[in-house]
Amino acid sequence: LFGLPAVVPATPQPDTTRIARVQLEGAAAMELDYTIPASLAEGVVVGSRVMVPLQNRQMVAVVLELLNESSHRGRLKEISSIVARRPMFTPALLRLARWIADYYLVSVHTVLRTMLPQAVRDKPGSFVMDSHLKLLRDPSPAELEKLMNKAPMQARVLEILRSCQGEATLSQIRRDVPRAATILKPLIKAGWITRSEVRVERDPFQEEVFLPSQPLTLTAEQQVAYDRISAAIDSAQPSKPILLHGITGSGKTEVYLQAIARVLERGGTALVLVPEIALTPQTIERFKARFSDRSDRIAVLHSHLSDGERHDEWFKIHEDRADIVIGARSAIFAPLERLGIIIVDEEHEPSFKQDETPRYHARDVAVVRGGIEKCVVLLGSATPSLESFENAGSGKYELLEMLQRTDGRTLPLIRIVDMRMERRKGTGVSIVNAGILSEKLRAAITARLEKREQTILFLNRRGFNTSLSCITCGETVQCQDCSIPMTLHKHENRLVCHVCGSRRLPPSKCPSCQEPGLKFSGFGTERVETAVREVFPQARIARVDTDTIQRKNQLRDLLRDFRAQKLDLLIGTQMIAKGLDFPNVTLVGVLNADLALNLPDFRAAERTLQLLVQVAGRAGRGEVKGEVVVQTYAPHSPAVQFSRHNDFAGFAQQELEQRRAFHYPPYTHVVILASRGKHQAMAEFALKTLHRRLLEGLSEEVLMGDPAPCAMAKAHGQYRFQLLLRTPKIRPLCRHIQQVLQSTSLPADVIVTWDVDPVSL
């Protein structure tokens, strides 16, 4: 995984380097060589954007390398001009692009596209401009009065300027004088003011104020971790990536903050990756508050920004006006220079993997970028991915552990409720029989309501009922385009497909056998809300999922109300599982721990454990010890048992043994080849053809399955098949796959995709 690209950009030698290898932008994904005319010799560097002639057109291209000679025979054309002298890509990012292209089997062109936010790609430098007006001298009362009589609007502008220390922007003045733009000229001519054009940053945090926070005195465990990290920061030698395994509340963020401070002191920059869902205002606030003396030098990159904000944040980094970048997955491509540290928080999160081409994993890319930039890479998690944990075990990474909470409190008490028993008991409460609330959980909630403490109920499934099936033939009503059961959303009385979003009225008879008698079963958050309101009519309840939360401020306001204890109970999906810190929550109920456990994926147990630990971490963050009630039909599964005892290492050891025995990651790499198309037979044929071709010359150490329908055999109206390959050595397999893909012609209406190191099957 961590081999560096073979091609290192040559150091330019002014006298001998006359050739540039460029990557064309736009549709043509080609690398070509051009000579550099003497007049441009100074300006063309690795990463520059240039104009080059191609056939009869001029194209924009990025300079990938400078060469002394070209492997291309025949006369080379000349670069026409320079578009942007300042390279859009740092040399390190270009090397990274090569690595990603090789590793994930995509073109460098595709990677370079991915590296820039769309707004930057399409309209680089499209800033919002404003006029900055400056009062040159104060008018005397007499002058002002004279002007007032002659040109009252002009006088008004002068007055406004005077009231704000003689400086303002045109748009500020427009609030009072709508037609201010037209009356500037006479004012300038008369020598009252000057006008200059300035850029207006579209800053997502413009209106927020951050109270400065001071570094905390580290606990003993934090100190040990910090000392190691700062030694790595100070060291001239490249260090191994560091895995910080710290339980929830052990103070990982404080360690990140102090490590970043250390990097800044040394003149370096820091990049922090956080899963999109954890990139809440609260998270960013912590960074802005700690570095409040330079909070304008913090850039944020994530998908909730407007295009304009993203454009400006990117340029802020590009123009070296930022030294801390906080962002989600794609922020790994932030064009920071002098990188001192890359931090990946919650490194186990599957959302770090991009689910479209190029399917890169930002955590793995972070490790590679760290190698190229020779900076410290710090991966943090309460439940590290087994890949990283194994890398730490084998000595590839350095392991740091923090197993105590900073407040010295013990972790919440975890109670497992065996729902099989609950159902058999049939305690008479209908909700219990529907499998929603066990007697234990009901009692625990009652106790919280009496004590005015708060409760979170977690269920990672939206909707009311999760399936509708026929009592005669047993068929389930499925989406016509996707082979999954449709979910009832009762408030709108529609069946909804959670894959493609299509909606329909619930049918009155079975679409399959035409008999009446359809039965709803399974429950989602909407049903839970109804049930809980029924059982606790006095409780103040809110639900958080993508159905109830449509606007970004809605979630913020709701969480604020919950924090202010205007609500007693919060029901939610994974939107509430992460990062939230509510001191008065003393009870967390996990309504169905088995949802992830039943996935047809070798990582099912790992995902379940991650979820349980994460959700449990929401309980007991304040003075009172927390309690977690986990409802499950599989009480003895390792994920449930180990999370109960908070024994991550125990779980990892047992799970890793299994993975080794069955040749799964981290002991092998997985590659998934998939086909999809409107015609089932064609999609299957395509994959069978590839399977046959792959068999020729397949290395013995590769395990290849047979083409099979995906777990979701149809989605968005297309049939889907997949083929799973596992190998201890990824590079030779990828080369083999690439050769086969290049030399096999496939039906035109079938799409073939591949995924190297997928995070789900």
Ligand code: ADP
């Ligand atoms: P994690 O990210 O590991 O879950 P946090 O960094 O969020 O943990 O820390 C949990 C809580 O402990 C926070 O409220 C934080 O302010 C507090 N905290 C962190 N370090 C210290 C410390 N050294 N002394 C006192 N409180 C601390």
Ligand code: ZN
């Ligand atoms: Zn669908």
